[in-house]
Amino acid sequence: MARGVAGVLRRAYTSRVRVILSTRKLHSFRETESRFLGNPVSDVPTNRFCSDNPVRIRLPWNDYRFGSYVIGKVRGFSSTVDNNGENDDKEACEGSESDDFDEEGVINELADVDERLMNDSAVAEISEAARALNDRYQDPVGLYRELRESEVRCKLQHTEFDTLHEIFGYFAQSGWGANQALAIYIGKSFFPTAVSKFRDFFIEKCRIEVVEDLVRVGPTDEAIKFLFPMFVEFCIEEFPDDIKRFKSIVDTADLTKPAAWFPFARAMKRKIVYHCGPTNSGKTYNALQRFMEAKNGLYCSPLRLLAMEVFDKVNASGVYCSLLTGQEKKHVPFAKHVSCTVEMVSTDELYEVAVIDEIQMMADFSRGHAWTKALLGLKADEIHLCGDPSVLDIVRKMCADTGDELVEEHYERFKPLVVEAKTLLGELKNVKSGDCVVAFSRREIFEVKMAIEKHTNHRCCVIYGALPPETRRQQANLFNDQDNEYDVLVASDAVGMGLNLNIRRVVFYSLNKYNGDKMVPVGASQVKQIAGRAGRRGSSYPDGLTTTLHLEDLSYLIECLQQPFDEVKKVGLFPFFEQIELFAAKVPDMAFSKLLEHFGTHCKLDGSYFLCRHDHVKKVANMLEKVEGLSLEDRFNFCFAPVNIRNPQAMYHLLRFASTYSNDLPVNVAMGMPKGSAKNDTELLNLESKHQILSTYLWLSNQFEKKNFPFVEKVEAMAADIEQLLGESLCKASWKMESKEEKAKGKKKEDRGYERPASLIKLVNKRKEEFGLKETPNKVVS
Numbered sequence: 001m002a003r004g005v006a007g008v009l010r011r012a013y014t015s016r017v018r019v020i021l022s023t024r025k026l027h028s029f030r031e032t033e034s035r036f037l038g039n040p041v042s043d044v045p046t047n048r049f050c051s052d053n054p055v056r057i058r059l060p061w062n063d064y065r066f067g068s069y070v071i072g073k074v075r076g077f078s079s080t081v082d083n084n085g086e087n088d089d090k091e092a093c094e095g096s097e098s099d100d101f102d103e104e105g106v107i108n109e110l111a112d113v114d115e116r117l118m119n120d121s122a123v124a125e126i127s128e129a130a131r132a133l134n135d136r137y138q139d140p141v142g143l144y145r146e147l148r149e150s151e152v153r154c155k156l157q158h159t160e161f162d163t164l165h166e167i168f169g170y171f172a173q174s175g176w177g178a179n180q181a182l183a184i185y186i187g188k189s190f191f192p193t194a195v196s197k198f199r200d201f202f203i204e205k206c207r208i209e210v211v212e213d214l215v216r217v218g219p220t221d222e223a224i225k226f227l228f229p230m231f232v233e234f235c236i237e238e239f240p241d242d243i244k245r246f247k248s249i250v251d252t253a254d255l256t257k258p259a260a261w262f263p264f265a266r267a268m269k270r271k272i273v274y275h276c277g278p279t280n281s282g283k284t285y286n287a288l289q290r291f292m293e294a295k296n297g298l299y300c301s302p303l304r305l306l307a308m309e310v311f312d313k314v315n316a317s318g319v320y321c322s323l324l325t326g327q328e329k330k331h332v333p334f335a336k337h338v339s340c341t342v343e344m345v346s347t348d349e350l351y352e353v354a355v356i357d358e359i360q361m362m363a364d365f366s367r368g369h370a371w372t373k374a375l376l377g378l379k380a381d382e383i384h385l386c387g388d389p390s391v392l393d394i395v396r397k398m399c400a401d402t403g404d405e406l407v408e409e410h411y412e413r414f415k416p417l418v419v420e421a422k423t424l425l426g427e428l429k430n431v432k433s434g435d436c437v438v439a440f441s442r443r444e445i446f447e448v449k450m451a452i453e454k455h456t457n458h459r460c461c462v463i464y465g466a467l468p469p470e471t472r473r474q475q476a477n478l479f480n481d482q483d484n485e486y487d488v489l490v491a492s493d494a495v496g497m498g499l500n501l502n503i504r505r506v507v508f509y510s511l512n513k514y515n516g517d518k519m520v521p522v523g524a525s526q527v528k529q530i531a532g533r534a535g536r537r538g539s540s541y542p543d544g545l546t547t548t549l550h551l552e553d554l555s556y557l558i559e560c561l562q563q564p565f566d567e568v569k570k571v572g573l574f575p576f577f578e579q580i581e582l583f584a585a586k587v588p589d590m591a592f593s594k595l596l597e598h599f600g601t602h603c604k605l606d607g608s609y610f611l612c613r614h615d616h617v618k619k620v621a622n623m624l625e626k627v628e629g630l631s632l633e634d635r636f637n638f639c640f641a642p643v644n645i646r647n648p649q650a651m652y653h654l655l656r657f658a659s660t661y662s663n664d665l666p667v668n669v670a671m672g673m674p675k676g677s678a679k680n681d682t683e684l685l686n687l688e689s690k691h692q693i694l695s696t697y698l699w700l701s702n703q704f705e706k707k708n709f710p711f712v713e714k715v716e717a718m719a720a721d722i723e724q725l726l727g728e729s730l731c732k733a734s735w736k737m738e739s740k741e742e743k744a745k746g747k748k749k750e751d752r753g754y755e756r757p758a759s760l761i762k763l764v765n766k767r768k769e770e771f772g773l774k775e776t777p778n779k780v781v782s
């Protein structure tokens, strides 16, 4: 080893090396592990082994020298190093940080040696050394036993000692090692300590010839994989208490078999009917027909507004139906049917027919768990799912797991959606009666409304997320009613799901949206949902049109509408309170926000599920940390209250509600009521904000005992007053929008007429040129 092990290895890893290992040894390791833990092999968290997933390991020296990655495809513990060109594939390229490559450093070090040859020879050398190591010690567990029993202390040279330290240092930092160690319940935080204890043991006990062989392999993945089975045996003997403790934490965070959480639903033979198709194809209509025929039923909606629409329709057709949302319970006497928001689903009641609308929302990053829970847990003889085809495959898989019968019904749109190629040519004065102009921010919505009302004779209704559903409904009714002057709707994506409005044409004002961090193009499935509001069967405009304000956005719109539905591979899950409670018992004295984070890092999930994001919950949990005297369950409920975390006033009131509750005092809303409708945007925002606070109170009153929230009637009356004021304000709204800076400075913006924020979709411009979209005729897309 004339050039020194470390030098050779560094050079070796400038070329991409793939480590291929056999599954046989992995399996034998799993058996060892399950034997110890008393688990059948199948209970072991197999996802931790990543047996089919490439593992990307950052080499410790990357940071200061080569900046390259090694891709190891882990299939077991006997390893070979394979540097054939064919393995030098795109995975390696994806992960490589070749931009950081310190070329000068390499050149200095390698002097006049041909780098490629050097790498190849170095790799070959390691490969040879690793092969020799594995051939010589085919039974690492046996070797470990031998070391355990050995009385002899081996004498090491300085260089060997240093290289061993390098090897174990590399081991302690190995992502692969830390992941594999999870399978024997060595947690990631304990892993480096376990490795350092193992190093001390190894250095003390190891035979000199093993050390020499290992040193030849150096700080590489091969060395780790050789040492790993010994490490496992060592941990099992040395750290039984740590392993048991960690295992019990992991077991309480086990989300691997969500179907088993609902034994009653599992005991039933349920029939699942999947109404699968695009927007405006009659999916919800047909499911509701079955719902209304049943002797009792439950309809689960993605939106309060849609739950209200169904509540109205079902009652109007002579079937008594109650309404249940987080904020509102409208019990209709003798009703055996309920229209609810999906978060309010009870898995305790027995129904003949349940409908879960917009089932593709199972894949939603934050709310998906509510749909998953409804599908797995509802006790209904028949469950009708309405949705697009994106979750069809995963629903098939879930039904196979639960043993439910699945019937698929496929739908086509009643009438094709036609894209108007002419667009509005950038002029809002080209809007027509029955248009819905879609913008993705509150500010843009008002700018559009003002511009249309200033430059045309049309009057606009508005619908956006911050408005209470009652106000949205009132605006929707105003627009749907043909006997008034309000014939244009300006709306955000809040109009997107399932609603039936009298829309002739959906016009996209822009196709960019703020995602909480930056502006991004609106996703294809959302564009489809929104465009699908045009031309609903039974409305005044059964032929649907869609277009954009600007020609430059048109090709992106067409592209979205033509895109096939993505196939969803995973759906959302979230633990029940009881699971969090069990977990909390294992990690006492942990702050609730930390507890949620801890749960997130320790939970086990199988490949079809992901843990829903709960950043918003953690923010509220952080704020409520200073409120003492709340039980874990109370805290859990407060943290899930619907509150706009970006609204300080709303957060302040939630904090007050929680503090009052924790002192066992009746919770009240201390808030001045506005005297009249809004005369400017600040006053309108104030109305919206006040309504949100009242809405939070009402939601909490449904989670906690009535004695703690005794002012529900008063708060409902206040909320109704504000809804009234909001409705009046929106009809009268004709003020100019101010920017944040102008608001802060109290300055008026110079009137430059209508201006649109610059489009993000530069790509579209390019494509427009490519396809010469100016000549595009109207296009039927579905």
Ligand SMILES: Nc1ncnc2c1ncn2[C@@H]1O[C@H](COP(=O)(O)OP(=O)(O)OP(=O)(O)O)[C@@H](O)[C@H]1O
Pocket: 277, 278, 279, 280, 281, 282, 283, 284, 285, 286, 386, 497, 498, 499, 500, 532, 536, 537, 538, 539
């Ligand atoms: N067979 C029918 N007879 C009369 N009206 C119908 C029929 N089927 C659907 N409709 C009406 O067509 C409109 C669209 O139907 P529906 O809401 O069921 O579509 P959808 O496929 O659920 O659309 P989305 O994906 O947007 O929710 C509704 O107003 C509905 O009442």
Ligand SMILES: [Mg+2]
Pocket: 283, 284, 285, 357, 386, 498
């Ligand atoms: Mg529908």
